[in-house]
Amino acid sequence: MKQSICCLLPLFLLVLPSFSQDIRWEAVAPGVWKGTTGTPEAYDLWSAAEPSPNMASLEKLGEAEFPLSKGEIIGRQQDGNTYLKFPLQREEQLFGFGLNFKTIHQRGRILRLHVDHYGGEDNGRTHAPVPFYVSDQGYGIFINSARYLDVYAGSASRLDSKDPAEARDRNTDPNWTASPYSDGVEVLVPAEGVTFYIFAGPSPLEAIQRFNLLNGGGPMPPRWGLGFTQRVHRLYNQEEVIREVDEFEQKGFPLDFVGLEPGWQSKSYPNTFAWDPVRFPDPELLTETLNEKGVNLNLWMNPYVSPEATFYDRLKPFYGSHTVWAGAVPDLSMERAQEIYWANFKRDHVEIGVGGYKIDEVDGYDRWLWPDVATFPSGLAAEQMRQTYGLLVQKQSTELFRQQNRRTWGLVRASNGGGVSFPYVLYNDYYNHRDFITALINSGYSGILWTPEARASDTAEEWLRRFQTVVFSPMAMINAWASGTKPWTYPEVEAEVKAMALLRMQMIPYWYSSFARYHFEGIPPFRGMNLEPGFNEVDGSSGSLEGPTDLESNPYAEAVRKEMKDQYMAGPSLLVAPLFSGETSRKVILPRGNWYDFYDGSFAGNGEIIDVQARLDRIPVFVKEGSIIPLMEPRLHAPAKGEVVDLEIRHYGREPATYRYYDDDGYSFDFEKGAYTWREFKVEKDAQGQWKGLLTPAAEGTPTTIGAVRWKFMTSEE
Numbered sequence: 001m002k003q004s005i006c007c008l009l010p011l012f013l014l015v016l017p018s019f020s021q022d023i024r025w026e027a028v029a030p031g032v033w034k035g036t037t038g039t040p041e042a043y044d045l046w047s048a049a050e051p052s053p054n055m056a057s058l059e060k061l062g063e064a065e066f067p068l069s070k071g072e073i074i075g076r077q078q079d080g081n082t083y084l085k086f087p088l089q090r091e092e093q094l095f096g097f098g099l100n101f102k103t104i105h106q107r108g109r110i111l112r113l114h115v116d117h118y119g120g121e122d123n124g125r126t127h128a129p130v131p132f133y134v135s136d137q138g139y140g141i142f143i144n145s146a147r148y149l150d151v152y153a154g155s156a157s158r159l160d161s162k163d164p165a166e167a168r169d170r171n172t173d174p175n176w177t178a179s180p181y182s183d184g185v186e187v188l189v190p191a192e193g194v195t196f197y198i199f200a201g202p203s204p205l206e207a208i209q210r211f212n213l214l215n216g217g218g219p220m221p222p223r224w225g226l227g228f229t230q231r232v233h234r235l236y237n238q239e240e241v242i243r244e245v246d247e248f249e250q251k252g253f254p255l256d257f258v259g260l261e262p263g264w265q266s267k268s269y270p271n272t273f274a275w276d277p278v279r280f281p282d283p284e285l286l287t288e289t290l291n292e293k294g295v296n297l298n299l300w301m302n303p304y305v306s307p308e309a310t311f312y313d314r315l316k317p318f319y320g321s322h323t324v325w326a327g328a329v330p331d332l333s334m335e336r337a338q339e340i341y342w343a344n345f346k347r348d349h350v351e352i353g354v355g356g357y358k359i360d361e362v363d364g365y366d367r368w369l370w371p372d373v374a375t376f377p378s379g380l381a382a383e384q385m386r387q388t389y390g391l392l393v394q395k396q397s398t399e400l401f402r403q404q405n406r407r408t409w410g411l412v413r414a415s416n417g418g419g420v421s422f423p424y425v426l427y428n429d430y431y432n433h434r435d436f437i438t439a440l441i442n443s444g445y446s447g448i449l450w451t452p453e454a455r456a457s458d459t460a461e462e463w464l465r466r467f468q469t470v471v472f473s474p475m476a477m478i479n480a481w482a483s484g485t486k487p488w489t490y491p492e493v494e495a496e497v498k499a500m501a502l503l504r505m506q507m508i509p510y511w512y513s514s515f516a517r518y519h520f521e522g523i524p525p526f527r528g529m530n531l532e533p534g535f536n537e538v539d540g541s542s543g544s545l546e547g548p549t550d551l552e553s554n555p556y557a558e559a560v561r562k563e564m565k566d567q568y569m570a571g572p573s574l575l576v577a578p579l580f581s582g583e584t585s586r587k588v589i590l591p592r593g594n595w596y597d598f599y600d601g602s603f604a605g606n607g608e609i610i611d612v613q614a615r616l617d618r619i620p621v622f623v624k625e626g627s628i629i630p631l632m633e634p635r636l637h638a639p640a641k642g643e644v645v646d647l648e649i650r651h652y653g654r655e656p657a658t659y660r661y662y663d664d665d666g667y668s669f670d671f672e673k674g675a676y677t678w679r680e681f682k683v684e685k686d687a688q689g690q691w692k693g694l695l696t697p698a699a700e701g702t703p704t705t706i707g708a709v710r711w712k713f714m715t716s717e718e
């Protein structure tokens with residue numbers, strides 16, 4: 001008898017998994033569970049990114065209940081693929097799935113998550129198709145696969161659903177719908193197994209924090225990375241670059257790093273990665289001259305190697321089967337290939353003082369990348385390489401700077417899940433201003449960063465409006481590689497553009513501490529409105545579509561129903577509501593709680609939709625009740641390593657406030673060894689009822705860069 005059970009068992013295992021759920025669960029961190037189904041592939045997103053989880057911060061977030069019913073999660077193998085299903089409640093809304101440009105709400109969408117240049121449609125083909133989504137019910141799900149994933153995010157209805165869509169009569173029933181209700185997110189993974197992770201909240205923001213922290217937390221930029229950057233025309237030579245840097249200084253426009261486009265190389269593209277001897281006869285002198293002027297240099301590259309590169313032959317055993325723009329594609333998943341490849345960057349760029357890279361064209365377009373039939377010497381599939389190449393180049397190039405103990409801040413055109421901690425900001429060739437803001441909002445749901453770069457504009461007004469939004473983004477950049485524009489190109493708005501650029505500089509202390517929150521706590525510096533407390537807490541409808549829908553009895557109705565695609569949170573306290581070319585006014589939804597005008601401290605509203613008249617020189621920004629915003633003097637360059645600066649500490653509102661200010665040398669990786677401090681600015685009333693400000697001391701032996709402190713109480717008492 002015993003024997004026969006034994007013999008039956010393998011048969012039983014063979015048959016049953018395709019009909020039942022088969023998930024091995026493991027708790028991996030507080031509030032984070034790993035599910036495994038089938039036999040996962042050896043190479044996944046984390047094999048490429050190798051993130052180091054921030055367990056200490058995850059511990060601080062604390063334990064939480066498993067947020068779903070395990071019995072309703074399905075993972076099984078069918079037809080050589082893995083099928084996953086995660087349950088959805090009736091009114092649930094989903095966010096994430098990477099860098100989408102047109103949609104914030106993802107429920108009902110059908111996506112193929114596929115690294116690509118964004119093609120104008122949110123269909124999963126994008127620069128960072130991160131397989132992570134977060135629910136307004138306060139949990140998140142990440143699928144750790146380096147394959148193209150088919151996602152039905154609540155679009156399909158199963159016959160065996162426990163809450164099935166109702167069959168209605170189209171002829172007579174006004175409630176008939178072409179999109180019947182679906183009770184789950186279903187995913188097809190083209191592999192015989194996969195691991196996935198469930199992140200508890202309880203709030204959606206906490207689920208995102210856990211996801212970000214498990215991926216190592218956000219990157220800490222150098223302070224100079226938060227200043228202003230100009231990418232110059234692609235064929236500029238050394239002298240022209242220096243002249244342009246001097247022009248910024250003379251005209252009083254801030255500048256922290258200059259980006260050289262393909263023309264710095266002797267041939268490109270494909271690339272030699274060698275300085276062009278005519279345009280750049282003395283690159284050492286260039287970096288030295290710029291560094292003395294307080295300006296860093298960033299180099300454009302795409303990774304594809306020209307037959308004329310000095311190391312072309314040495315890398316030969318490590319090329320993929322196909323070329324990109326006739327350049328060979330190094331298999332950067334292989335250690336030996338990495339060593340040969342990056343040694344050149346280290347010697348010719350990083351060691352002479354280059355501050356970072358713009359890593360282009362690691363996303364697509366299909367025509368310009370290796371095809372899916374390509375093969376690579378490591379044996380990885382072309383598809384796996386495509387999904388992870390952006391991660392590989394970010395990780396490996398960051399190491400070059402880490403070896404020198406200085407931070408970098410660069411640009412990349414592709415990323416994916418696992419890349420949270422890399423010091424790179426995404427960009428692309430698309431140029432729709434509104435969609436750029438939607439992408440900025442979406443970046444916060446997926447552990448990525450995005451810049452709505454300014455290139456050129458049809459009108460001065462549009463130029464200023466675009467410029468205003470780059471100032472409130474992770475990288476304040478003009479990309480003039482083709483246009484040759486400068487911040488002062490449109491004389492009608494030159495003064496306004498300059499004021500915005502200087503405001504960006506004043507705000508560096510605020511931006512820096514916001515990034516520290518991303519690094520240490522996993523809170524995205526730029527976020528969608530539904531993550532803001534008070535936005536969804538609608539009386540009687542809490543984030544659902546129920547409750548009164550007329551705006552009079554429920555001022556939140558619009559907020560709850562509406563996809564917030566054009567206003568966002570920046571750092572802990574600021575609500576940014578950009579204006580677009582041609583607009584003279586806009587509506588802004590202020591969450592519950594008092595909000596104040598950033599520029600003059602006046603009361604703006606509380607839990608209501610306000611009409612804002614468009615002043616050309618201002619991007620509407622509102623500050624939460626009881627907030628402190630640390631600013632420094634307007635200046636042309638970010639503080640140097642460890643430089644002490646005076647601060648203006650602004651208090652907004654009528655409530656006392658506490659602000660946690662992060663400090664370190666702003667330049668090196670010493671913070672990873674504990675060389676940092678969090679200090680508190682506090683505002684409270686004294687015995688006479690007057691506001692007074694306090695600053696807690698730095699912990700002993702930790703760096704401090706705070707000089708004199710001037711307090712400014714922005715909101716008058718009346």
Ligand code: GAL
Binds near residue numbers: 261361479
């Ligand atoms: C594009 C990139 C642009 C610019 C250009 C230079 O692919 O998106 O920003 O760098 O290449 O050729």
